[in-house]
Amino acid sequence: MNDMDTLYEYKHALNFDQVKRILFGAGQARLAGDQLSLMGRKNTLIVTDPNVYKFGLLENILESLSKNHIKYEIYDKISNEPNMENIINAVDFARSNGKFDSVLAVGGGSVLDTSKMVASMVTNPGDPSEYLTPVEDKFKNPGLPKILIPTTGGTGSEVSNMSVVIDKESMYKTWAASSNLLADTAIVDPVLNASAPPRTTAASGMDALAHNVEGLISKEANPVSDGIATKAASLIFRNLRTAYNDPGNIRARSGMSMGAMLGGMVITFPWVAGPSILGHCLGEAFGPKYGAIHGVAVGMALPYILDFNISAAYNKIGSLAGIFNIPHRGESAREVASKIPPAIIQMLKDLEMPTTLKEINFPKSDIEKFAEYIYSSRQKLYDLPRFNPRRLTMENSLKLITNMYDGTLEN
Incomplete structure (x- = not known):
């Protein structure tokens, strides 16, 4: 068995359905x-x-x-x-x-x-x-x-x-x-x-990016989902800014449509955990509660959950460097992975989207209560112990939400 076989040794049969x-x-x-x-x-x-x-x-x-x-x-x-x-x-x-x-x-x-x-x-x-x-x-x-x-x-x-x-x-x-x-x-x-407003284009595009990137780093990801998620993330990263600034650009719209569709396939695979892993677990909780539309919420969460998971998934996260056109030479895999969250934050800024919880009027007083909800309850709904690379504790959950509020990256 070679290294690739070991990497993708899968404990379950791959059973899944797709659109006809x-x-x-x-x-x-x-x-x-x-x-x-x-x-x-x-x-x-x-x-x-x-x-x-x-x-x-x-x-x-x-x-x-x-x-x-x-x-x-x-x-x-x-x-x-x-x-x-x-x-x-x-x-x-x-x-x-x-x-x-x-x-x-x-x-x-x-x-x-x-x-x-x-x-x-x-x-x-x-x-x-x-x-x-x-x-x-x-x-x-x-x-x-x-x-x-x-x-x-x-x-x-x-x-x-x-x-x-x-x-x-x-x-x-x-x-x-x-x-x-x-x-x-x-x-x-x-x-x-083409008629979608720029804000809708930005938010929906970040939702699609989150589907694919979260699917890529799922603990149970395999070559089927990885191949689709990697190509889709590339299409989105290379076309979203153009679609946002030039709404009638059908080439960019085609790239976004394809990336979004592929992302829908990725989250349908049973090993990718439904909507996706930690980013959607967070965004689908604080978004509706505090008035942030879905794509804004999961897009804002994405760089922070990647930063959070670097210690457990730096090879997978670092693999995005080529897709995101991030130069790297002679650096460790973890150092390369640490370049990804800032690149996504820069994309959010280019799309004029919020990059912190405080920007969506999330009350600072709710940080501890929300972290407790994620750790003690909501992570079970998403089965994060099975799918998310890094184990959640009350302490690191609180630190993660605090970082999202302040706009802090640890890696």
Whole structure:
């Protein structure tokens, strides 16, 4: 057995599902009607948000449906962040109209996540909240066939097996996970992203980067996820600044769309820990609670969780140096790894995004309470002892949150 075999010796069989069909490229959204027709669908529920409709992103899609003689009804009452009220209302709408034979989602992550739950809840009984069990798949019946079309390059929800939801009482995020939530067809058309505001582009892009980088350093990562995550991280790092500053640059948008889609595949692998490891564990807790949108929260957390994990994963973290165009010669692997967190902080600054907790109005008085919550409770939801390279203690959790508040890197 050589060193590479030893490095990737895996204690479990690699069992995983992926989306059945992917259409990627400029103009592919025009084929939505053709795809529904191939599935034998005749009456679809379109789930979207008001801005998608406002900016005319549905026009070519609706034309495609009409050309294929597919009836449709539009439901556009979806907010920017996924919450249970969104899901319950959309599910009630779909259930009360029994004629729908499919779901077509067009929008950002909140729209796609809601649509996946709608398609599954039409064919499964009970309240949607009963299915928010990340470690257990409670869906028994196949959902309605669904086509997912993203209009932002970030969540990768079009190819993931999860639906993320904000818990109304705690204001923390949880999720449902099931192969039943996978799209029948994902259509990724970079042209649809061109109208996204710069702030949305920045936030969604950092979310995609976090998916891939966190997936790369997962303790159970292997060549399947590593190959995808590495290429995706490269695409995002090389294209996000351009997409932010030149929104109509379709080449940059294509790179971002591909990187985001690949990131959705990475977080669907069961060995990558769902949404991802420590960065998403933190960001999906403090983001909803303190009013930071998802991409802002996980993007801000990324450099600090890499800094935190350097002692346990400096080879993996250092491997990003080539992707990020960081010069290094004759330095130790740990010294190379220490260059990565500052490079990500610089990217956040270039994208005019916050780089500390204090910038998102996280109260300093909440640092200890939040660290205690992460250490004693939330890390179990993400199974961080299994997936995160460095072991969390109360002491290092408190230090990590303090560093994120102050903007301090230790390595």
